[in-house]
Amino acid sequence: MKLDNVGEVIATRRLFLDGEVAGSTDILVKLGKPQPFPDFADFYYCPYQITGLGDEKVRFASGIDGFQAIDPAFRAIGIDLYLGLNPEVGSRLRWEGDEHGDLGFPRSPEAGPDPDDSTGT
Numbered sequence: 001m002k003l004d005n006v007g008e009v010i011a012t013r014r015l016f017l018d019g020e021v022a023g024s025t026d027i028l029v030k031l032g033k034p035q036p037f038p039d040f041a042d043f044y045y046c047p048y049q050i051t052g053l054g055d056e057k058v059r060f061a062s063g064i065d066g067f068q069a070i071d072p073a074f075r076a077i078g079i080d081l082y083l084g085l086n087p088e089v090g091s092r093l094r095w096e097g098d099e100h101g102d103l104g105f106p107r108s109p110e111a112g113p114d115p116d117d118s119t120g121t
Contacts, residue, residue, distance in 0.1 A: 001037070001038075001045070001060070003047055003058040003059075003060060004058065005032075005047075005049075006030050006031070006032030006047040006048060006049050007032045007033060007035065007047060008032060008033040009030050009031065009032060009033075010031055010032065010033045011030075011031040012028055012029065012030050012031070013028070013029040013095055013103075013104065014026070014027070014028055014029075014095065014096070015028070015029065015052075015053075015081075015093050015094065015095050015103065016093075016094055016095070017089055017092045017093065017094070018092040018093075018094045019092060020092075025052060025053075026051075026052045027050070027051070027052035027053045027093070028050070028051045028052055029048065029049075029050050029077060029081075030048060030049045030050075030051070031046065031047075031048050031070075031073060031077075032046065032047035032049075032060075033046075033066075034046040034063075034065075034066030034067075034069040034070060035066075037062070042064075043062055043063065043064060044062060044063055044064070044065055044066045044068070044069040045060040045061065045062045045069055046060060046061050046062070046063070046066070046069035046070050046072075046073040047059070047060045047073075048060065048061075048073050048076065048077055050077070050081070050085065053085050053088075053089070054080075054084065054085050054088070059076065059080075060073070061073040061076050074105055074106055075105075075106045075108070077105045078103070078105035078106040078107055078108065079108050081093060081103050081105060082103070082105075082107055082108065083108065086101075086103070
């Protein structure tokens with residue numbers, strides 16, 4: 001399924017590049033409202049999009065209901081950020097909730113340890 005937009009946005013997170021003047025790079029993570037698949041109403045999809053960096057494609061994750069679709073969407077956003085976009089910009093992505101590199105989305109094991117976790121796990 002190809003999506004042109006995320007539809008109704010239910011959450012956003014603004015990111016920036018560490019070391020740049022505030023507001024010079026507008027990177028936005030948008031999470032759309034979960035909704036039933038058009039041709040398969042028993043399953044839901046949750047669209048998301050990252051703009052201002054990368055290809056800006058609208059992507060989605062799915063689940064049995066809206067809640068279940070949100071969880072894999074959060075995980076997919078984390079994968080896109082930690083393993084895709086952040087390495088492309090020298091690991092300089094930040095958000096106002098953390099100044100050390102944790103972007104507030106789930107980290108996959110491949111992304112390495114949370115920079116705020118002193119145990120290294």
